[in-house]
Amino acid sequence: DPDAARDGKKRSNFSEQEAWEEQQIRKSRLHFGSNDGGRAGDGYELVFDTAVDFVKSVVQAGADADGEMDELAEDLDMKVALQRELQDERKNLPVYQLKDDLLKAIEEYQVLIIVGETGSGKTTQIPQYLHEAGYTAKGKKIACTQPRRVAAMSVAARVAQEMGVKLGHEVGYSIRFEDCTSEKTVIKYMTDGMLLREFLGEPDLASYSVVIVDEAHERTLSTDILFGLVKDIVRFRPDVKLLISSATLNAEKFSDFFDEAPIFKIPGRRYKVDILYTKAPEANYIKAAVGTILQLHLTEPAGDILLFLTGQEEIETVEETLKEAMRGLGSKMPELVICPIYANLPTELQAKIFEPAPEGARKVVLATNIAETSLTIDGIKYVIDPGFCKIKSYNPRTGMESLLRAPISKASADQRAGRSGRTGPGKCYRLFTEFNFRNDLDDDTVPEIQRSNLANVVLRLKALGINDLVNFDFMDPPASESLLKALEELFALGALNRRGELTKTGRRMAEFPLDPMLSKAIVASEKYKCSEEVITIAAMLSAGNAVFYRPKDKQVHADTAKQAFHVGDVGDHVALLNLYNAWKETGYSPQWCRENFVQSRTMKRARDVRDQLEALLERVEIEPCSGAGDLIAIRKAFTAGYFRNAARRQKDGSYRAVKSHQMVFVHPSSGMAQVLPPWVVYHELVETTKEYMRQVTELKPEWLVEIAPHYYQHKDIDQHETKKMMAKGKGRAAM
Ligand code: CDP
Numbered sequence: 145d146p147d148a149a150r151d152g153k154k155r156s157n158f159s160e161q162e163a164w165e166e167q168q169i170r171k172s173r174l175h176f177g178s179n180d181g182g183r184a185g186d187g188y189e190l191v192f193d194t195a196v197d198f199v200k201s202v203v204q205a206g207a208d209a210d211g212e213m214d215e216l217a218e219d220l221d222m223k224v225a226l227q228r229e230l231q232d233e234r235k236n237l238p239v240y241q242l243k244d245d246l247l248k249a250i251e252e253y254q255v256l257i258i259v260g261e262t263g264s265g266k267t268t269q270i271p272q273y274l275h276e277a278g279y280t281a282k283g284k285k286i287a288c289t290q291p292r293r294v295a296a297m298s299v300a301a302r303v304a305q306e307m308g309v310k311l312g313h314e315v316g317y318s319i320r321f322e323d324c325t326s327e328k329t330v331i332k333y334m335t336d337g338m339l340l341r342e343f344l345g346e347p348d349l350a351s352y353s354v355v356i357v358d359e360a361h362e363r364t365l366s367t368d369i370l371f372g373l374v375k376d377i378v379r380f381r382p383d384v385k386l387l388i389s390s391a392t393l394n395a396e397k398f399s400d401f402f403d404e405a406p407i408f409k410i411p412g413r414r415y416k417v418d419i420l421y422t423k424a425p426e427a428n429y430i431k432a433a434v435g436t437i438l439q440l441h442l443t444e445p446a447g448d449i450l451l452f453l454t455g456q457e458e459i460e461t462v463e464e465t466l467k468e469a470m471r472g473l474g475s476k477m478p479e480l481v482i483c484p485i486y487a488n489l490p491t492e493l494q495a496k497i498f499e500p501a502p503e504g505a506r507k508v509v510l511a512t513n514i515a516e517t518s519l520t521i522d523g524i525k526y527v528i529d530p531g532f533c534k535i536k537s538y539n540p541r542t543g544m545e546s547l548l549r550a551p552i553s554k555a556s557a558d559q560r561a562g563r564s565g566r567t568g569p570g571k572c573y574r575l576f577t578e579f580n581f582r583n584d585l586d587d588d589t590v591p592e593i594q595r596s597n598l599a600n601v602v603l604r605l606k607a608l609g610i611n612d613l614v615n616f617d618f619m620d621p622p623a624s625e626s627l628l629k630a631l632e633e634l635f636a637l638g639a640l641n642r643r644g645e646l647t648k649t650g651r652r653m654a655e656f657p658l659d660p661m662l663s664k665a666i667v668a669s670e671k672y673k674c675s676e677e678v679i680t681i682a683a684m685l686s687a688g689n690a691v692f693y694r695p696k697d698k699q700v701h702a703d704t705a706k707q708a709f710h711v712g713d714v715g716d717h718v719a720l721l722n723l724y725n726a727w728k729e730t731g732y733s734p735q736w737c738r739e740n741f742v743q744s745r746t747m748k749r750a751r752d753v754r755d756q757l758e759a760l761l762e763r764v765e766i767e768p769c770s771g772a773g774d775l776i777a778i779r780k781a782f783t784a785g786y787f788r789n790a791a792r793r794q795k796d797g798s799y800r801a802v803k804s805h806q807m808v809f810v811h812p813s814s815g816m817a818q819v820l821p822p823w824v825v826y827h828e829l830v831e832t833t834k835e836y837m838r839q840v841t842e843l844k845p846e847w848l849v850e851i852a853p854h855y856y857q858h859k860d861i862d863q864h865e866t867k868k869m870m871a872k873g874k875g876r877a878a879m
């Protein structure tokens with residue numbers, strides 16, 4: 145019996161290896177004992193765990209004794225050496241000097257504001273200190289919020305490595321649709337939005353002994369709401385500690401808000417940074433940036449480069465251009481290692497930005513705003529700053545939110561420059577003039593809460609039982625016009641009643657970590673008996689915009705493959721459904737994705753998201769049911785969520801939003817771009833050269849009145865009225 149034979153071999157191997165294992169463990173104990181001044185708990189015990197896990201995993205895989213054992217030993221030695229190096233690095237961080245003072249201050253005060261230069265070790269070290277000091281005893285956890293997903297993931301990975309544990313065990317992270325934690329987790333990095341969600345299930349955050357609101361200076365919408373909520377919690381939970389951590393020195397504002405909480409300063413190491421401005425404004429900062437990189441690479445001494453761009457598209461353009469330029473320059477040029485970093489970058493590629501460039505090569509990091517304060521990359525000596533970032537802006541009159549490229553603030557520009565002076569003197573090339581800097585840039589960035597659609601936040605607060613929004617403790621209150629608009633929007637969606645109280649629909653909607661409009665479409669799918677289809681589409685919409693790719697040499701093939709999902713041509717939503725189902729039928733095959741020019745990563749994510757939405761459906765007690773291809777039902781469910789995003793075609797092929805009369809266009813990537821149905825409902829607007837509707841689906845105008853009678857009247861969809869509206873809007877139409 146071959147099975148028995150294998151088992152026998154495994155068993156005999158095991159005893160041999162057990163002995164060896166013990167020897168290795170003793171060895172690693174010695175390594176650490178001598179290195180560490182004998183202080184236990186400094187990551188030492190945990191390294192020991194990993195060694196055991198590691199050996200066991202190899203044993204279980206049925207490793208062959210001799211040759212692999214040597215490799216194993218070598219590998220283990222390397223791990224031990226790496227650990228030792230990491231522990232040394234930890235002790236070199238500015239925060240390490242203040243460890244005892246900091247712990248004392250935390251013990252003494254319930255709320256503490258911590259301020260320190262980026263890279264001083266706030267995010268990675270403080271949770272570890274608290275863990276070592278016993279704050280995670282009795283099954284309590286430490287929460288540390290980050291405004292960005294990538295930062296939460298990468299910091300958690302780093303800390304897991306420093307502690308010598310597997311990511312997701314003692315150290316984990318939680319971001320929307322991805323929970324990498326377990327029962328063991330004591331240090332939990334999470335996006336600020338996720339902590340906000342946790343209030344729904346645990347209004348007093350009882351499972352946490354410490355809450356760290358990190359990167360507080362970023363003032364994201366979720367962070368600002370958290371401020372109000374955690375401030376309330378510390379009043380009735382004397383056992384909880386609250387740390388507000390920020391990179392800017394302007395911490396008085398936080399202290400004022402948190403009832404004069406003391407400020408703990410971590411003196412940063414910041415070397416001198418030379419700031420160079422362009423003499424004249426740059427017409428094209430992409431070109432200017434590429435030029436600056438190449439020139440710098442040829443003429444300046446060793447040191448890595450960090451370039452700030454506004455988004456993935458720009459980063460990809462610069463990456464392409466740089467690669468081409470380097471090829472053109474041939475072998476005379478020393479090597480340039482290009483490392484992009486942005487929110488949607490696949491996890492496996494994110495680690496690359498932290499790896500040092502090989503001998504003789506120079507690294508250039510192309511980053512979004514994420515590298516401004518959330519992530520510290522060692523070795524940066526040159527910063528190139530075009531002076532722009534993508535910023536959300538909101539027009540409460542139309543209710544439209546858009547992501548626009550806008551100049552950064554003076555505070556941001558200084559943060560960016562500072563990235564070059566962390567390990568030695570640095571240089572910052574600003575691709576704008578000194579006059580621009582002094583006269584055109586605002587001092588500080590406006591908090592997100594003052595430039596956002598608040599429907600989502602209001603829904604969440606209502607779900608937490610916070611009804612009186614006007615008197616909510618905001619650090620900077622939003623415009624009352626925006627609050628009103630949000631209430632109106634939620635009322636129109638049926639989430640609130642006339643008295644502004646949460647309805648059953650609203651309560652169900654609040655369970656979904658999605659925009660209210662999308663949550664509403666899901667809740668409405670119950671009525672239209674097509675919840676299976678609607679969550680599939682919702683998952684596809686949430687998984688990211690990069691569903692298809694279009695290689696330059698195979699554009700026609702790619703377009704044909706994409707068009708194949710538009711059976712019946714009623715719109716992009718149904719095409720997404722067709723695509724997902726076709727993939728599912730192949731048993732979720734990556735090969736099939738490649739053949740159809742579909743990003744299998746996006747599809748996998750969609751599958752994960754769908755699983756979670758399915759679980760949430762159960763939680764809000766909506767029966768999973770399939771409309772068996774009833775496309776009208778599916779479209780009606782979406783209309784129930786997105787009726788505001790209805791638009792009507794004009795003679796010239798442009799569209800006008802039915803209510804706001806804003807001029808919009810079908811995005812060229814839409815399957816509807818050739819069809820141009822007379823009435824459409826769209827998922828979102830993106831503004832590039834024009835206002836484009838992305839994910840567009842055909843609609844019957846009667847549905848608007850049927851589904852949202854409180855929002856649309858017959859006159860809105862009436863032919864006659866349309867003409868009048870056109871006449872009124874003539875001036876704009878001619879623009
Ligand atoms: O939060 P703060 O900006 O004060 O510093 P930190 O993020 O804790 O970073 C401390 C050190 O950890 C820096 O030297 C980073 O280079 C390093 N680090 C890393 O190597 N990899 C990460 N994913 C995060 C931090």
Ligand code: MG
Nearest residue numbers: 266267517518
């Ligand atoms: Mg940090």
